[in-house]
Amino acid sequence: MVSLRLSDAWLRSLSAVTLLVLWQAAAGAAASPLLPGPAAVATALAKLAVDGRLLTDLGITLLRVAASFALAMAAGSAIGILMGHNRRVDGLFDLWLVLGLNIPALVIIFLCYLWLGLNEVAAIVAVALNKVPNTAVILREGARAVDRDLLQVADVLKLSRSRRLREVYLPQLYPYLMAASRSGLSLIWKIVLVVELVGRSNGVGFQLGVYFQFFDITSILAYTASFVAVMLAIEGWAMRPLQRRLTRWRA
Amino acid sequence: MSALDVAVTRKAYRSERGEIVALADVAFAVRAGQLACLLGPSGSGKTTLLSLIAGLDRAYDGKIRRGGDAGGRLGMVFQTPRLMPWLTARDNVCLALDPAPGSAARAEKMLADMQLGAYLDAFPCQLSGGQQRRVALARAFVNDPDLLLLDEPFQSLDAPTAQHLRDLLLALWSRRRPTILFVTHDLREALSLGDRVLFLSAGPGRVVLDLPLDLPRPRSPDGAAVEALRKRLLESYPDLLRGLASEQESAA
Numbered sequence: 001m002v003s004l005r006l007s008d009a010w011l012r013s014l015s016a017v018t019l020l021v022l023w024q025a026a027a028g029a030a031a032s033p034l035l036p037g038p039a040a041v042a043t044a045l046a047k048l049a050v051d052g053r054l055l056t057d058l059g060i061t062l063l064r065v066a067a068s069f070a071l072a073m074a075a076g077s078a079i080g081i082l083m084g085h086n087r088r089v090d091g092l093f094d095l096w097l098v099l100g101l102n103i104p105a106l107v108i109i110f111l112c113y114l115w116l117g118l119n120e121v122a123a124i125v126a127v128a129l130n131k132v133p134n135t136a137v138i139l140r141e142g143a144r145a146v147d148r149d150l151l152q153v154a155d156v157l158k159l160s161r162s163r164r165l166r167e168v169y170l171p172q173l174y175p176y177l178m179a180a181s182r183s184g185l186s187l188i189w190k191i192v193l194v195v196e197l198v199g200r201s202n203g204v205g206f207q208l209g210v211y212f213q214f215f216d217i218t219s220i221l222a223y224t225a226s227f228v229a230v231m232l233a234i235e236g237w238a239m240r241p242l243q244r245r246l247t248r249w250r251a
Numbered sequence: 252m253s254a255l256d257v258a259v260t261r262k263a264y265r266s267e268r269g270e271i272v273a274l275a276d277v278a279f280a281v282r283a284g285q286l287a288c289l290l291g292p293s294g295s296g297k298t299t300l301l302s303l304i305a306g307l308d309r310a311y312d313g314k315i316r317r318g319g320d321a322g323g324r325l326g327m328v329f330q331t332p333r334l335m336p337w338l339t340a341r342d343n344v345c346l347a348l349d350p351a352p353g354s355a356a357r358a359e360k361m362l363a364d365m366q367l368g369a370y371l372d373a374f375p376c377q378l379s380g381g382q383q384r385r386v387a388l389a390r391a392f393v394n395d396p397d398l399l400l401l402d403e404p405f406q407s408l409d410a411p412t413a414q415h416l417r418d419l420l421l422a423l424w425s426r427r428r429p430t431i432l433f434v435t436h437d438l439r440e441a442l443s444l445g446d447r448v449l450f451l452s453a454g455p456g457r458v459v460l461d462l463p464l465d466l467p468r469p470r471s472p473d474g475a476a477v478e479a480l481r482k483r484l485l486e487s488y489p490d491l492l493r494g495l496a497s498e499q500e501s502a503a
Binding site for chain 2: 149150152153155156157158159163167168171174248249250
């Protein structure tokens with residue numbers, strides 16, 4: 001088990017190093033400001049972090065990600081669970097869901113800004129709305145798969161509402177909640193950047209837009225790298241351990 | 252005073268083929284502390300009847316009264332163990348107890364009685380079929396139920412494991428004396444366990460014979476006393492016992 005994990009870690013490091021080497025080699029061959037190498041990007045990153053507003057932008061964007069993530073998960077789960085359990089509600093809203101899944105993110109963003117104004121609420125609602133249908137679809141499947149036999153056990157044992165929820169019902173939805181969270185996080189941070197580019201004057205997305213106008217590819221890559229690093233850290237230090245904990249009962 | 256009064260005049264299901272009557276005029280009473288077996292071929296509505304008694308299904312005509320205040324405490328063992336896969340053996344048993352300081356210890360004691368003391372922290376997927384059923388039995392017994400409903404709890408187990416679990420059940424029953432309604436389609440099992448055997452007809456189920464049993468305990472499903480009684484029953488009621496699992500096997 002331990003040796004397996006070690007070799008797994010080795011493989012991951014090897015893959016990361018290979019990527020960096022290939023990138024450096026390509027940059028060296030191109031020798032152009034259009035493709036800065038990893039060393040140049042790392043230097044720019046350090047400089048932007050110390051002198052520039054990278055950390056502020058990063059913080060603001062992360063706050064937006066967190067807010068829209070929480071909103072989308074709460075609303076999407078509630079809608080999905082309701083649809084999974086009630087055929088009438090499902091019939092009523094299924095078309096809406098398909099519609100929601102297929103409206104382009106950019107359209108939702110424009111409409112939110114036009115209807116709600118160019119403000120923070122509109123930004124967060126726009127991002128959340130893009131994720132809600134996806135969460136709802138996943139949780140609907142989860143609710144449909146809930147094992148009624150186990151709920152009967154809860155009935156026989158006369159469990160309180162909260163124990164029934166915590167010990168019998170929700171554990172059945174955890175795999176679906178995890179799937180929705182992980183796919184949601186990556187979707188949301190991509191959309192947050194678009195929302196910032198279109199209608200905010202701070203955050204990673206806005207700043208990327210500025211660097212785009214200046215052809216500053218090094219800074220674009222530096223901002224991207226910093227954000228990807230944060231998302232990888234969340235995945236590795238929060239999502240994966242959580243998933244392991246929630247599914248440790250599986251053989 | 253009886254611990255359980257059943258008077259179901261009719262229970263029907265709606266299905267794609269129309270309405271199916273599962274139970275018709277099922278009436279019997281079980282007195283407190285009695286171990287009654289309910290025997291019937293598959294499709295005789297045994298499981299349906301248990302879910303009515305457990306209060307899992309209230310859509311029926313008739314009346315079911317469970318004794319004691321507010322129906323008393325209920326324990327139930329289903330056909331499959333129905334353990335929560337995400338809870339350890341201990342937590343599965345604790346599920347039947349109100350959260351209180353001593354409840355974990357009580358669950359552990361119960362599991363130790365079931366010879367599962369070494370598996371307190373095991374998840375169901377790490378347990379064998381027989382062990383899972385012992386956890387289910389522990390969960391049903393741990394809150395000292397007044398009425399215990401068992402729905403073919405030992406089917407699809409190999410014979411020695413099933414017998415071991417029957418012995419465990421009888422030991423717990425003689426110590427705590429809950430009223431037990433034990434559903435089975437195995438005549439030998441019913442004769443070796445019960446104080447009394449209620450025979451259900453094929454669907455729609457009705458009680459066609461109510462047989463008190465005074466065979467001395469301990470009995471064995473393969474013992475001479477059970478075998479003699481079984482032969483006598485088969486001769487006296489050949490129609491009655493058609494369709495029971497064990498009898499089909501012996502006929503084959």
